[in-house]
Amino acid sequence: MVANTRDGCKVIDPDLAQGIYRGGCTNGLADGYGKVSGASSYRGDFQAGKKHGTGIKVMPNGDRYAGHFSEDYRHGKGVYVWGDNTQWAGDRYEGEYQRDLRHGWGVFQWGSGDRYEGPWQNDLRMGPSVMEIRRAQAAEASGKSVKAGGQVCAEVQLGLVDRQRIRGKVESVAGENVQVRIVEVEGGVASYQGRVVKAGDMLSDAAARWQPCGQN
DSSP: OOEEOTTOOEEOOGGGTTSEEEEEEETTEEEEEEEEESSSEEEEEEETTEEEEEEEEEOTTSOEEEEEEETTEEEEEEEEEOOTTSTTTTOEEEEEEETTEEEEEEEEEOTTSOEEEEEEETTEEOSOOHHHHHHHHHHHHTTOOOOTTOEEEEEEEETTTEEEEEEEEEEEEETTEEEEEEEEETTSOEEETTEEEOTTOEEEEEGGGOEETTOO
């Protein structure tokens, strides 16, 4: 399905299928600057019927993206704010995208006040948040740092913004790095630092990402 102006100019994005388009048109396809109004809305640049250039798109649930598009994908720099009618209300991401996935450098701000600034890869953050770092620093300051033989836990990203816990046993410690054997993964499997992990796997990781279980 496609959105149409009264003269039949088409927009490819299915989210905008029930909307009304007004703007530039070439060979029956939206081209140049235009607007679509409906359950979802968009205003910005088009090329050959696709969002391409800069623009602002608002989804039916209130989510809002403002930034760069390429062939209908969020691609380049942009800001995504989750709507008030979602479980992630108040969360916000600002940074780089690659074909709809957060990829490159970006900042995620949780409604809870936690914050992560750093690299992303295929929609996953590649490091700890501010609160995770503070918990690790507090544990170390109180003498509860990660030690060989100890049970440790870490929180990983599940989907867009939810968290998932994994538990492991420290096999060895070498400076700021640890070898952790995974004992339990909440939900059975998790994506951690760009790798799928499950019980029994061995991880080489930064000690700061792990805390003694019960201290998270």
